[in-house]
Amino acid sequence: MFKRHLIFVVSVLIVLCFHTVQCTHLKGTFRSRDFFKFLVKFGFQKTDRHQKEATHGYIFGNITSRHGFQQPITFAVLDRALFLDYYQNRRIYNKKDACKHMFTRINASAFDPVCNPHGNDYLRRIPCPKNELCKDEDNPNNVVKGHQFTYVIQDLQQPSFWYLSMVACYYNQTSCEWHHYEPRTGYYDIDYDIWLVNGSPNISTFSSLTYQFSFDRQNTLEMYLLFWLCYMILVPLQLHAVRIQKHPVTRLFTASLLLDFIALFFILIHTLKFSLDGIGYPNLAMAGDIFDILSRTSFMLLLLLLAKGWAVTRLELTWKPLVFAIWLCYGIVHVLLYVWNLTEVDIIEDIDEYQTWPGWLIIVFRSLIMVWFL
Numbered sequence: 001m002f003k004r005h006l007i008f009v010v011s012v013l014i015v016l017c018f019h020t021v022q023c024t025h026l027k028g029t030f031r032s033r034d035f036f037k038f039l040v041k042f043g044f045q046k047t048d049r050h051q052k053e054a055t056h057g058y059i060f061g062n063i064t065s066r067h068g069f070q071q072p073i074t075f076a077v078l079d080r081a082l083f084l085d086y087y088q089n090r091r092i093y094n095k096k097d098a099c100k101h102m103f104t105r106i107n108a109s110a111f112d113p114v115c116n117p118h119g120n121d122y123l124r125r126i127p128c129p130k131n132e133l134c135k136d137e138d139n140p141n142n143v144v145k146g147h148q149f150t151y152v153i154q155d156l157q158q159p160s161f162w163y164l165s166m167v168a169c170y171y172n173q174t175s176c177e178w179h180h181y182e183p184r185t186g187y188y189d190i191d192y193d194i195w196l197v198n199g200s201p202n203i204s205t206f207s208s209l210t211y212q213f214s215f216d217r218q219n220t221l222e223m224y225l226l227f228w229l230c231y232m233i234l235v236p237l238q239l240h241a242v243r244i245q246k247h248p249v250t251r252l253f254t255a256s257l258l259l260d261f262i263a264l265f266f267i268l269i270h271t272l273k274f275s276l277d278g279i280g281y282p283n284l285a286m287a288g289d290i291f292d293i294l295s296r297t298s299f300m301l302l303l304l305l306l307a308k309g310w311a312v313t314r315l316e317l318t319w320k321p322l323v324f325a326i327w328l329c330y331g332i333v334h335v336l337l338y339v340w341n342l343t344e345v346d347i348i349e350d351i352d353e354y355q356t357w358p359g360w361l362i363i364v365f366r367s368l369i370m371v372w373f374l
């Protein structure tokens with residue numbers, strides 16, 4: 001038992017170290033030692049033909065720097081098709097070549113007042129001058145008040161993912177070519193403060209359930225609320241039952257239920273706050289995930305013990321080491337899957353947890369346990 005606790009504590013620590021924040025209100029700094037910085041992937045909803053303003057996606061914010069720049073560098077908002085090449089080529093060791101290759105496809109379609117006046121609006125030259133609009137914003141009416149730039153995302157066919165990033169490359173408008181920015185002074189940093197929302201910031205009060213959320217997370221708040229209400233009824237009932245009926249099975253089940261209740265509560269708090277400010281409490285959400293894993297593994301222990309007849313036909317446990325060994329492996333694989341998901345899955349891969357090898361492992365594991373039950 002003690003070993004198991006130790007393993008969980010260690011895993012929790014590992015998870016906390018690799019912590020990545022997912023939010024729609026981004027604040028941070030791009031430093032000169034990062035050549036490239038990926039900011040976020042966000043799903044924008046399908047635009048409704050009849051209420052365009054209310055259903056467009058908006059990206060707006062400020063990007064400024066305390067340092068002077070000889071050449072502005074680049075902030076890119078790209079759809080998946082354009083992002084793939086751009087993202088792959090960032091790894092090229094020679095950064096001069098990297099800039100050229102990253103922008104080969106984008107160069108043909110991105111707007112530039114001199115080189116490509118009929119292109120689309122993907123790029124901004126950053127940093128923007130303090131207390132002014134960014135250089136690429138030609139019409140101040142299109143910019144959300146109190147911010148320096150605004151993108152409006154419209155897709156009449158389907159919801160789509162967009163990828164935000166910054167890269168130390170600049171465009172030479174004389175030669176229409178991309179170059180790596182290497183400042184003479186050496187060091188710089190750029191501060192950003194960016195919002196990504198679904199629906200116009202002007203009328204955000206009408207849709208607070210969807211406004212801050214990426215398309216794939218919209219309306220999860222209602223779901224969590226509904227589950228939480230169910231638990232509010234079930235948990236007190238179960239607690240009452242466990243007081244009357246002092247049976248080990250009931251106790252274990254209650255423990256599992258309580259853990260899940262705590263998990264749900266944490267996630268709900270995070271989601272509620274997120275719907276208001278686009279940040280939420282990322283640490284609380286992660287704690288919720290961990291409680292959820294604990295709940296599932298304790299439920300698995302209950303199933304294993306029941307299947308071996310413990311507390312049903314006899315209170316004495318045979319095969320003890322085997323059952324606990326299997327359970328321990330199951331718990332470890334579960335934690336592994338969670339950490340893997342946080343750290344190893346590349347942002348451009350559109351996959352869920354069961355398409356990675358720990359995901360496969362857990363399915364195989366469950367099937368094996370099932371076979372063992374028969």
Ligand SMILES: *[C@@H]1O[C@H](CO)[C@@H](O)[C@H](O)[C@H]1NC(C)=O
Nearest residue numbers: 062131132133146147148193
């Ligand atoms: C963003 O820039 C505008 C000026 O264009 C300024 O009024 C506003 O306070 C800035 N907002 C933040 C959060 O820095």
Ligand SMILES: *[C@@H]1O[C@H](CO)[C@@H](O)[C@H](O)[C@H]1NC(C)=O
Nearest residue numbers: 141142143144145200201202
């Ligand atoms: C918000 O509303 C104001 C006034 O109604 C309008 O001028 C501005 O263009 C709107 N902004 C956006 C981003 O739609």
Ligand SMILES: *[C@@H]1O[C@H](CO)[C@@H](O)[C@H](O)[C@H]1NC(C)=O
Nearest residue numbers: 070071172173174175176179
């Ligand atoms: C841009 O290209 C022109 C022509 O190739 C060159 O003369 C100029 O120095 C370049 N400017 C920068 C900032 O690289």
Ligand SMILES: *[C@@H]1O[C@H](CO)[C@@H](O)[C@H](O)[C@H]1NC(C)=O
Nearest residue numbers: 104107108115116176177178
């Ligand atoms: C980038 O696009 C412009 C306009 O389409 C073109 O004139 C220029 O040659 C392109 N540059 C490169 C490096 O392909």
